[in-house]
Amino acid sequence: xxxxxxxxxxxxxxxxxxxxxxxxxxxxxxxxxxxxxxxxxxxxxxxxxxxxxxxxxxxxxxxxxxxxxxxxxxxxxxxxxxxxxxxxxxxxxxxxxxxxxxxxxxxxxxxxxxxxxxxxxxxxxxxxxxxxxxxxxxxxxxxxxxxxxxxxxxxxxxxxxxxxxxxxxxxxxxxxxxxxxxxxxxxxxxxxxxxxx
Amino acid sequence: xxxxxxxxxxxxxxxxxxxxxxxxxxxxxxxxxxxxxxxxxxxxxxxxxxxxxxxxxxxxxxxxxxxxxxxxxxxxxxxxxxxxxxxxxxxxxxxxxxxxxxxxxxxxxxxxxxxxxxxxxxxxxxxxxxxxxxxxxxxxxxxxxxxxxxxxxxxxxxxxxxxxxxxxxxxxxxxxxxxxxxxxxxxxxxxxxxxxxxxxxxxxxxxxxxxxxxxxxxxxxxxxxxxxxxxxxxxxxxxxxxxxxxxxxxxxxxxxxxxxxxxxxxxxxxxxxxxxxxxxxxxxxxxxxxxxxxxxxxxxxxxxxxxxxxxxxxxxxxxxxxxxxxxxxxxxxxxxxxxxxxxxxxxxxxxxxxxxxxxxxxxxxxxxx
Numbered sequence: 001x002x003x004x005x006x007x008x009x010x011x012x013x014x015x016x017x018x019x020x021x022x023x024x025x026x027x028x029x030x031x032x033x034x035x036x037x038x039x040x041x042x043x044x045x046x047x048x049x050x051x052x053x054x055x056x057x058x059x060x061x062x063x064x065x066x067x068x069x070x071x072x073x074x075x076x077x078x079x080x081x082x083x084x085x086x087x088x089x090x091x092x093x094x095x096x097x098x099x100x101x102x103x104x105x106x107x108x109x110x111x112x113x114x115x116x117x118x119x120x121x122x123x124x125x126x127x128x129x130x131x132x133x134x135x136x137x138x139x140x141x142x143x144x145x146x147x148x149x150x151x152x153x154x155x156x157x158x159x160x161x162x163x164x165x166x167x168x169x170x171x172x173x174x175x176x177x178x179x180x181x182x183x184x185x186x187x188x189x190x191x192x193x194x195x196x197x
Numbered sequence: 198x199x200x201x202x203x204x205x206x207x208x209x210x211x212x213x214x215x216x217x218x219x220x221x222x223x224x225x226x227x228x229x230x231x232x233x234x235x236x237x238x239x240x241x242x243x244x245x246x247x248x249x250x251x252x253x254x255x256x257x258x259x260x261x262x263x264x265x266x267x268x269x270x271x272x273x274x275x276x277x278x279x280x281x282x283x284x285x286x287x288x289x290x291x292x293x294x295x296x297x298x299x300x301x302x303x304x305x306x307x308x309x310x311x312x313x314x315x316x317x318x319x320x321x322x323x324x325x326x327x328x329x330x331x332x333x334x335x336x337x338x339x340x341x342x343x344x345x346x347x348x349x350x351x352x353x354x355x356x357x358x359x360x361x362x363x364x365x366x367x368x369x370x371x372x373x374x375x376x377x378x379x380x381x382x383x384x385x386x387x388x389x390x391x392x393x394x395x396x397x398x399x400x401x402x403x404x405x406x407x408x409x410x411x412x413x414x415x416x417x418x419x420x421x422x423x424x425x426x427x428x429x430x431x432x433x434x435x436x437x438x439x440x441x442x443x444x445x446x447x448x449x450x451x452x453x454x455x456x457x458x459x460x461x462x463x464x465x466x467x468x469x470x471x472x473x474x475x476x477x478x479x480x481x482x483x484x485x486x487x488x489x490x491x492x493x494x495x496x497x498x499x500x501x502x503x504x505x506x507x508x509x510x511x512x513x514x515x516x517x518x519x520x521x522x523x524x525x526x527x528x529x530x531x532x533x534x535x536x537x538x539x540x541x542x543x544x545x546x547x548x549x550x551x552x553x554x555x556x557x558x559x560x561x562x563x564x565x566x
Contacts, residue, residue, distance in 0.1 A: 008298075013291065020354050021287045022275035022361025027268055031261060040254035056256060057264050064268040068354050073298065075243065082249035083242070086214060118253070125250045132251070146215040147248050153210040154217075165206070172209030172241070179244035189243050 009189075012072040019067035027064050034078055035060070036121055038085045044148050045089035055088045076189050090150035131181035139174030142167055203227070203234050212241035275361040279368065282388045283360055285417040289395035290353045292411065293322075296402050297346045310401035310536070311566050316345050322398050323349040325375045325565055326356060329387045332372035335359045353395075360388065375565040378435060380428075389424040392417060394565040397534040412527045415452025422448055422526060423456075425533045425563045429556070430462040432563060438555040439463065442519035446556075448526040457518060460552060520548035522556065532557065535564040 018026035038059050043052035059081060063070060070080050132140060138160075145156045157167035183190040204224050210216045211224045228235040268274075275283065297319065305315045312318040323345070335355045360367065368385040375390060392413065400410040412418060426446070433439050439461035446456045524532070524544040531537045532544075539557040546553040 013295075017287055017291050020361070021280070021283050021357050022272070023280065024265070024269065024274035028261075028265060031264060035261070035264075036253040036255050037249050039256035039260070040252040041249045043254055044252040053256065053260050053263075056260060057267055060264045061268050061271050065272050068351070068358070074239065078249070079243050079246035082246040083214075085249070090214065118255075121250055121253050124247075125253060128247045128251055132248070143213070143245070143248070146210070146213045147245055148252070150214075152215045152217065156215065168206045168210050170209075171213065171215065172206065175209045175212055175241040175244050178247075179240050182244060182247060187247070190240060 008073050009076055012077040015077060016067050016070055016072050019064060027060065030063065030077065031060055034081050036118060037078060038081050041082055041085050042089050045086065045150055046092055048092075051089075051092050055085060055092065058088055059084050079189070086147070086150065093150050127185050127187075128182065131178055131185065134181060135174055135177055139170050139177060142170040143174045143178070146171060203231065205234065205237075208234060208238050209241055212238055213245045273362055273364070276365050278365050279361060279363070282368065282385055283357060285413060285420070286388055286392040286395065287357055289392050289399060289413065290350070290357070293395055293399040293402070294346070294350050296399055296406075304406065307405045309405045310398070312401075315402060315405075318398055318401060319345045319349050321566075322394065323352060325394055326352055326391060328373040328375060329384070329391065330356045330359075333359050333363075333367075333370065333384070356391075360384065376428075377562060378432075386424055386427075389420050390565070393421045393424070393530070393534070397531075397536060397564070400536070412530070415450070415526065417452075418526050418530050419448070419452040419454055421530050421533070422454070425530075425560065426456055426458050428563060429560055430459040433460055433555060433559045434462050436555075436559050436562070438559060440552065440555075442549075442552065443517065444553060444556045445518040445521040446529075447521065447523040448529055449523060450525040450527060453526050458556070460519070460556065518548065520546060520550070520553040520556070522546055522553050529560075532561050533563045535561055535566060 015026050015030055019030070035056060039052055039056045042055040042059075043049060046052055046055070062084060063081070070077065075083075132143075135143070141160060142156050145151050145159055146153065151159065153167045153171060154164055156171070157164040160167065162170075179190045204211075204220075204227055207216055207220055207224050211221065214221075216224065224234075224238070228238050297315070300315065307315055309315050309318045312321060326349070330352055333356070335352070368383060368388075370384045371381040372384050372387045374380045374382050374387055375394065396413050400412075403410050413421070430439070442460050443457045444460060446458055448454055448456070522544050523546075524542055528537060528542050529544075532539065532542045539554065539561060542557065544553075544557055
């Protein structure tokens, strides 16, 4: 298997084990740490506060119900929560899109709001923002469309009027550049890959 | 390594769930066998999900209560009493898993304690845990898992989950213990045994890896000793060595307690119950300071320094007991596991040496191998 890059986060392991053992304080701790990210991402994807609250609830309850699905050896908890949040939000969007005509809007994400007092998240966000801003604009556009609008690479290709192969390669090269930039900025989960079998 | 071509062009889209379903299946199948593509996929996804912090926004305050209530309704939080029994076991499971996760392939072949290799040790522990898991009706999902470590861990996690959700009444459910004679005892005792066995095997592995041993917290060691002492009079009878009378057992070092233990289950007093804490406080005790957990790494060599089975002083047996046995708590627990012999335990004996020896020799058979 592939271990999470840069080693396993002991705190994520502790939380996952405590959740498995039914420790409610651990869920409260995960919520307090990660709910701005989960709620904000759901809100960005759906544009609907009610839906974002519902999705945040589903995400944390799912973690509580089945903590063993989260493997701290494979990914960081924050990253895993973002993945689940996006999947839920994209499901919500797809249900909506079958009812309404939907045109993807190419928009930069609004700056994080209301988390100024969350020093850690605010400082991480500033570093990620810098890394994203430094991406070539073609790569940035493709990534932001896929990530925040939940588009497939085929939809990204149509939105940007580029061949599908180009969309795939911009996603890959753009994410590689982003990973390299964040690793250079000291994000240890993106340090050089380590393989184990 | 897979023979399929590497689906490198899809890895970026795959990392952000932007592939078609058939492509997702292709990449997932490939990365299961290709560490190189798996590592890249993981790295790209980790990078992508940092985008999630850019849009962080504090949720309405009421959402916190709503989420915690919905969680509680979906899966009950454990009761504090359950947590007290579960946490020591969970801690040993996590510690053993961390050791296993760090093994190089060659280290899996190390002979460990009484097992030819680490895989056999883990398989043995899985079978022991399985007695309790089966009796609780924990689904045996893990049997299809080919990897011994994951099979053990999945079952341990399922067991932890089941107990956590069960509430205090579940702790009284009769389940099978591991041991020479088949025995059913309440789950609360079986959890102490699971903590005990998991710790002992983790220390077995540490010893094979030439790492220092790591005993559980003193209060948890005391729980292990109390669990075993309750079984001991019956075990002494089963070994054909039962007799009237009691042994006063003084367990020294942090967590140390005194016990009056019947030498037969037919004896009048309730066995295994601490009579009182030692007069010398556990941490201030000179014996505790000298022979407590801190000196445990010296292991068997200690037998050379402390005369074994030594009659201490000329005084007769202590009041109310035919013999007195004084031994550090952590070493008594290792004796119970069969990891140190009576000789190596450094136990000091006063009074009836034969009774004390029977007591210790039968205690040394209460392990889980």
